[in-house]
Amino acid sequence: MHTRSFAALALGLAALNLAACGEQPAEVEQAPEGVAGLTVENARLILPAVSGNPAAVYFDITYDGDVDATLSAVAVEGAANTMMHQYGEKDLKVQMIPLDPVPLTKGAQLSFEPGGKHVMAMGVSEELTAGAKTEVTLIMGSGDKTTVMADVKGAGEDR
């Protein structure tokens, strides 16, 4: 019993690690066109002013799928791991707090944008420089994914 639960824990950790690295397990089948009804536009990654700090990722989402979906994670190629954040009050201060999975129903339109919902990308590769492009993958609770190309921008550029 003890061994089994340890194995389950180890498996869970392995899955977490995979998700954190943005790697896509080969055995998960996905439609080549991505998540049905999901459109992701204007994706961009803003490099930190200070090298080593997290980068921010923003994009605009339109959802026109017939089946309700949930955006549960966003992976960024070239980042060690990511978190979805929003701004909210914590300890009597407005600061970044973890963003819960985002429900997407038909007709939904929302933006990850400066001052609002955003993705923090930690451990950004030095290969991501202003003017480059990288892949951003939106991962649904169902496991379906949509990958788009994001422009990499310097800290001083328009967001």
Ligand SMILES: [Cu+2]
């Ligand atoms: Cu943040």
